[in-house]
Amino acid sequence: MGAAVDAITTASRPLLIAGPEVARRNLTDLVEGIATSSCIPIVDPPWRDAEWATARSDHPHYCGVYRRDDPVMQSSDLVVIVGAPPLLESELRSDSGLPREATVIRIVDHPSWLDPLEERQIGVVGDIRATLEHIHRAPTEAHRGGSVRKSHVTELRQRWEARSSLVEPPVEATTSTRGVPIQTALRIVAEHLDENSTAVLDPVTATSALLDLLPRRTSSLFATGSGALGWGMGAAVGVALAQPDRRVAGIVGDGVFQFGVQAIGTAVRLKLPLTWIVLNNNGYHAVRNAVAKGKGARSAQPHPLADITDVDYVAIAQGFGADGVVVGTTDALRRTLSRPTPTDVPTVIDLRLHGQTTNPPGS
Numbered sequence: 001m002g003a004a005v006d007a008i009t010t011a012s013r014p015l016l017i018a019g020p021e022v023a024r025r026n027l028t029d030l031v032e033g034i035a036t037s038s039c040i041p042i043v044d045p046p047w048r049d050a051e052w053a054t055a056r057s058d059h060p061h062y063c064g065v066y067r068r069d070d071p072v073m074q075s076s077d078l079v080v081i082v083g084a085p086p087l088l089e090s091e092l093r094s095d096s097g098l099p100r101e102a103t104v105i106r107i108v109d110h111p112s113w114l115d116p117l118e119e120r121q122i123g124v125v126g127d128i129r130a131t132l133e134h135i136h137r138a139p140t141e142a143h144r145g146g147s148v149r150k151s152h153v154t155e156l157r158q159r160w161e162a163r164s165s166l167v168e169p170p171v172e173a174t175t176s177t178r179g180v181p182i183q184t185a186l187r188i189v190a191e192h193l194d195e196n197s198t199a200v201l202d203p204v205t206a207t208s209a210l211l212d213l214l215p216r217r218t219s220s221l222f223a224t225g226s227g228a229l230g231w232g233m234g235a236a237v238g239v240a241l242a243q244p245d246r247r248v249a250g251i252v253g254d255g256v257f258q259f260g261v262q263a264i265g266t267a268v269r270l271k272l273p274l275t276w277i278v279l280n281n282n283g284y285h286a287v288r289n290a291v292a293k294g295k296g297a298r299s300a301q302p303h304p305l306a307d308i309t310d311v312d313y314v315a316i317a318q319g320f321g322a323d324g325v326v327v328g329t330t331d332a333l334r335r336t337l338s339r340p341t342p343t344d345v346p347t348v349i350d351l352r353l354h355g356q357t358t359n360p361p362g363s
């Protein structure tokens with residue numbers, strides 16, 4: 001604990017990654033308090049690990065999702081990871097993806113959440129709340145007002161604001177055969193998720209783009225923290241049961257939809273008025289990407305097993321007793337999302353897209 005407090009006091013450009021336990025244990029106020037008094041930026045775990053809304057995006061120190069490809073994040077000299085298991089990144093590759101020069105502090109409840117591959121970590125194992133309260137009480141004189149810290153927060157905040165800006169994007173004219181340009185579609189979806197909405201994210205290759213766009217409020221966002229295809233369909237049912245007074249939107253890939261379709265039947269039987277927005281990009285785009293990487297120069301060849309096209313999602317929804325609608329233009333998307341949701345029946349929106357998004361390189 002002493003080494004951790006020293007490191008937090010002396011660092012010039014610290015960064016705090018708030019893991020899922022911060023939200024689960026209602027520690028958001030405490031984390032935000034430390035961020036304010038010690039002038040530390042707060043980020044969510046990397047896109048693959050994001051599970052809950054952990055800090056509020058209207059807190060001035062909130063700076064989006066941790067990205068290993070962001071040079072300013074990489075310039076951090078201390079990373080404090082609170083309430084998160086070892087990042088999936090470290091299982092997928094030989095390094096953890098954390099800044100190379102940084103000291104790493106892990107504040108966790110249980111030793112199994114220390115990262116066995118991480119040699120430079122200071123582990124503080126014990127009740128997370130008690131640890132955070134101790135850090136919050138520690139004298140902050142040494143770093144209070146440090147101009148390097150202030151500019152680190154400002155720079156990271158501005159970078160996230162630029163990525164997440166909900167300024168109206170240039171909207172291409174779209175026809176129903178071509179579909180809605182994916183970035184435009186994601187922005188419109190993000191704009192329509194208001195303070196009474198909860199998003200359940202399982203949009204695979206659109207995950208990072210959506211995590212940048214969606215505001216964070218208490219219990220407003222849930223994501224897989226993993227990659228078991230189909231999760232978002234059933235998870236949206238669970239969230240709708242847990243949050244009966246909120247508008248729940250499951251934002252899922254077309255592949256995810258096909259892997260978890262039986263959730264619609266459950267939602268119909270339970271009369272849950274949730275909406276699944278199916279990001280219909282005509283296939284398993286992540287699989288095509290992976291095959292293209294592996295095949296290198298031969299990647300122009302088609303990948304037939306990644307094509308899941310020409311499926312009538314509306315008919316599937318109706319077959320279960322749910323509502324279904326196809327949306328292929330920006331106007332139709334705005335209109336559909338602005339309509340009051342039914343009170344006792346789920347809806348499937350088959351959102352026809354054109355173009356693709358990818359998650360950050362190196363992921």
Ligand SMILES: Cc1ncc(C[n+]2csc(CCOP(=O)(O)OP(=O)(O)O)c2C)c(N)n1
Pocket residue numbers: 203204205206227228229252253254255256257281283284285286287
């Ligand atoms: C249970 C399971 N089976 C297979 C996979 C492998 N897999 C990862 S992404 C993916 C395709 C996802 O397709 P979609 O939901 O349409 O999202 P997109 O890649 O098009 O963004 C597959 C099959 C997995 N993650 N989980």
Ligand SMILES: [Mg+2]
Pocket residue numbers: 253254255279280281282283284285
């Ligand atoms: Mg897809």
